Amino acid sequence: MKKITIGEAARQSGVKVPTVRYYESIGLLAAPSRSEGNQRSFEPADISRLAFIRHARELGFEIDAIRTLLTLQDDPHQSCASADAIAKARLIEVEQRIRSLMALKAELETMVEGCGHGRVDQCRVIEVLADHGQCTHPHH
Numbered sequence: 001m002k003k004i005t006i007g008e009a010a011r012q013s014g015v016k017v018p019t020v021r022y023y024e025s026i027g028l029l030a031a032p033s034r035s036e037g038n039q040r041s042f043e044p045a046d047i048s049r050l051a052f053i054r055h056a057r058e059l060g061f062e063i064d065a066i067r068t069l070l071t072l073q074d075d076p077h078q079s080c081a082s083a084d085a086i087a088k089a090r091l092i093e094v095e096q097r098i099r100s101l102m103a104l105k106a107e108l109e110t111m112v113e114g115c116g117h118g119r120v121d122q123c124r125v126i127e128v129l130a131d132h133g134q135c136t137h138p139h140h
Contacts, residue, residue, distance in 0.1 A: 003033070003041030013050035020050060028053055028067060061090055 010017045023029040029049055032040045052073065056066045065086050072083050111128045 003035070004043070004047065006040045006042065009040075009042040009047055009050060012047045013054060015050045015054050023050070023053060026063065028063070028070060059090065060094065061086070065090070 004012070006017055006020055009015075010020050013020075015023070020029070024031055029046060032042045032046060035041050049070070052070065053066055056069060061069070069083060069086060072078065072080070111125050114128070115123060115125050
């Protein structure tokens with residue numbers, strides 16, 4: 001079977017070459033075999049693992065959570081309770097972020113709606129930005 005170069009592994013998995021090296025350096029991806037010219041030679045399983053990591057990152061999972069999920073994936077006969085717990089925790093984070101973004105949206109809408117499109121010295125946007133106390137919603 002033909003070995004896969006790092007460039008081809010990156011292309012097939014959708015992960016950039018420096019990121020492939022990074023995942024290898026932090027142990028998410030096992031160090032691949034090397035050719036006589038010391039080039040990395042990846043297997044199809046490495047491509048699948050890279051795609052798994054990429055997808056998990058796109059969903060916002062942190063590296064430690066991905067490490068745990070990969071460990072679980074490597075032993076498919078165990079309970080999926082840990083995977084469920086990790087996904088539920090991520091869902092809670094996303095729901096909190098959505099609430100925060102909705103509050104931010106409401107604040108921006110209030111600010112924009114208050115703008116009379118006059119001069120800067122009467123601009124509600126500038127006024128609210130200059131005085132945080134005028135915000136209608138608490139935010140960070």
